[in-house]
Amino acid sequence: MQAGHIRLGPQEERMKLYSYFRSSASYRVRIALNLKGMAHDIIPVHLLKNGGEQFAPEFRKLNADALVPVLVDEEADADAVRSVLTQSLAIIEYLDETHPEPRLLPADPLDRAHVRSIALSIACDIHPLNNLRILRYLVRELKVSEDDKNAWYRHWCEQGLAALEARLANDPRTGTFCYGDTPTLADCCLVPQIANAKRLNCDLSGMPTLLRISDACNALPAFEQAAPGNQPDAE
Amino acid sequence: MQAGHIRLGPQEERMKLYSYFRSSASYRVRIALNLKGMAHDIIPVHLLKNGGEQFAPEFRKLNADALVPVLVDEEADADAVRSVLTQSLAIIEYLDETHPEPRLLPADPLDRAHVRSIALSIACDIHPLNNLRILRYLVRELKVSEDDKNAWYRHWCEQGLAALEARLANDPRTGTFCYGDTPTLADCCLVPQIANAKRLNCDLSGMPTLLRISDACNALPAFEQAAPGNQPDAE
Structure with a gap:
């Protein structure tokens, strides 16, 4: 069962979300991406298997906190460091600032x-x-x-x-x-x-x-x- | 010892910050108010004395969570509900949106x-x-x-x-x-x-x-x- 905007298999979308299905913080960002109708790849990070995939060195390079979600906006910047976003609320604010419709924050x-x-x-x-x-x-x-x-x-x-x-x-x-x-x-x-x-x-x-x-x-x-x-x- | 922009005694400033000296979240907002040079009254809420003043009914009317800080921006709106702000990061974002100099968030x-x-x-x-x-x-x-x-x-x-x-x-x-x-x-x-x-x-x-x-x-x-x-x- 795949959500409408998720592309599996060859990763081809600009937005890549490192996510764990049961993570509340990942879930928040998945909702925001879907509300805005933004195509994205979901890259699963299993928090329990393999000793916790969030502790793998390659993942910690993305997020020293070893937490999901992480959003990588590959076309946003040539600088690999700047294009890696962590913390669900910071990610959602970013999505709202760069893709304002529909707004997830009121104007006032x-x-x-x-x-x-x-x-x-x-x-x-x-x-x-x-x-x-x-x-x-x-x-x-x-x-x-x-x-x-x-x-x-x-x-x-x-x-x-x-x-x-x-x-x-x-x-x-x-x-x-x-x-x-x-x-x-x-x-x-x-x-x-x-x-x-x-x-x-x-x-x-x-x-x-x-x-x-x-x-x-x-x-x-x-x-x-x-x-x-x-x-x-x-x- | 009073900070530069704190007015004690008769409460006269538009901005009132309910604060506890040792609360980290209150401390964050105090820094932001000072960085922006905004006059404000500090209204102490003692988290340990009197069974915890944050649990007093009159304080819980301001914040059902019984947590400091609370910022009341008395001139922002005639509606008493709308002018009561909670959660330190939401308060600082509000201060940054309404008093943009100096900026506490970059532009990009x-x-x-x-x-x-x-x-x-x-x-x-x-x-x-x-x-x-x-x-x-x-x-x-x-x-x-x-x-x-x-x-x-x-x-x-x-x-x-x-x-x-x-x-x-x-x-x-x-x-x-x-x-x-x-x-x-x-x-x-x-x-x-x-x-x-x-x-x-x-x-x-x-x-x-x-x-x-x-x-x-x-x-x-x-x-x-x-x-x-x-x-x-x-x-």
Whole structure:
């Protein structure tokens, strides 16, 4: 099952996205590329197999942080260093600046700050606590039990999403999506986080606004095609 | 000891920053406000006293996440909801969009992505693992020892900063500062993180580039006046 704009086999597109199907941060960028209808090659990086392909020397040359996603925009610059982009939110801002339609950030500065703040509350205050390397450290180094590890996951996820629910439920700018009636950077972050929360059995019963928005997003092909299960490296 | 642009006593400035002297995220915004020479009131929120002033109902009305910083730009909009900004990076982008001089992001999209990526690697992949609420959960819920808690702190801080050192040491765009020869958003994030790393006795011996840049920043009044020890609520 391949998403509409993914080209497999011979890599021929200008944009190459190093991605892992289950990585939330990769998922965010896949949504953004699809929303903008930008052709791209997906290059899978398996975070679990082969001792973690993100630790391979050739990958660390692209990203010293050994994290996905990495976007390489091959035609953007002859300089190999400049054309390698890391950090999902920086990549999406770049895509929005260089391919402005459809806009993923509103025009007004206060509203841009609002959309960025929603995205950052997920990207800084929820997701980093729950990604693979953290959960691994809890188990391997701190000898935390499976139950305590899952409780940790649910604690940060539920606390962060509850605050976001309160915020969006009370903000008149909330529409079909996190901001208004077209998807933005905020939705690119919300949908992967909700998908993860469901996979880890978080209690989302008090979050009708977030679930409604996530459902509205997933009804769009751009979101659906970016989902982990629809990636070339899905298991 | 008050920073140059802070007005205490009667609150009279258009910009009000809810801040805690030791909060890295608040520190980032204080630097940005100072770099731009913007007058502002600092409103201290003590994260430890009174059960944590960030949990007070009147503060949670401003920020459901119960986190500092919060910037209120009182003249930006008559709508009280729209004028309340959260998330340090969203606030700094807002300041840069509304008060463009001096620029905290370069003009070129690839370079903007580079600067944002440095900032996000600190704000998403280092800082969130080490802030107060996380360390508290490790101790209170997971019964982690003081030694293991400090090892956790140093692990994520040193690993993240080592990757950033490798990156900046090898990028021709690195100058006196993280990018070129004037401070950017990246420096607003680096300096608080290095200050924290030193406070927690992280091993920074392999990070000459980061230390050189941090020193260059701290030689500027905008950075020095934003430091925790120079805040009205410093202890």
